[in-house]
Amino acid sequence: MTHGIGRVEATRPCLRPPSVLTVLTALATTILMALATTITPAAAHHVGAYVPKDNAVTTNFKQVKFSVQARKFDVALRLFETGALRAEMRAHAATLPAGLEDGTRAALAASDGPEVERRLMIFFSALARDLALEADRRLAEAGSTATSRAATGRKFLEAIWRYYNLVDFAVAMRDNKTSVAVRLAFDEAETYVKPSTGAAAPADPARLRPPLQRIAQVLSTLIEASSTQARRDS
DSSP, rough: OOOOOOOOOOOOOOOOOHHHHHHHHHHHHHHHHHHHHHOOOTSSSOOOTTOOOOOOOHHHHHHHHHHHHTHHHHHHHHHHHHHHHHHHHHGGGSSOTTTTHHHHHHHHHHHHHHHHHHHHHHHHHHHHHHHHHOOOOOHHHOOHHHHHHHHHHHHHHHHHHHHHHHHHHHHHHOOHHHHHHHHHHHHHHHHHHOOOTTOSBBOOGGGGGHHHHHHHHHHHHHHHHHHHHHHHHH
């Protein structure tokens, strides 16, 4: 739940060489596109063989992450300041831990890779949590058919995984039980929006709500614990 990479347009010949930011951003883009074409369905988590497509937010996240891993923190900071990732943080400020945007920027300015990773983990976990909560609310509405509820469930599961998948490794490194709990709940939820064997109708979308609620609860606990640690370490 939703949220490419822009193409370089033809321009007039430029007498100046491209900036470091331009070169590194282009390199990051090339690597991301190469990775996207080499990932197999077996390597990617679901929905089914679903491979989440990037939007502006996830693309900007990967560019920032690549720059941090390359220890190009000045580039990462500029990409964050001008990109969709920061704009999305501002758009969701009301449901995020206080100071998350400022703390992320400060960590980038201080060249603190682990802190950048932790704060981005909190952010994308919060996006996934909010999507799970919204999905639960939508599925609780009366009047929809089983087919439409299954379609709604699939749409939200795809969006949840698009964001959570970005930070699952960071979550697992800090709290493997949380990572396992989210994955198990997600897998269970997925079974309720698939057609039954040999049937045209969805299995049972009404049972989708409990695993969605578990995803939201587990991620809320993770966000609170990680935010408390961030405040304690600051």
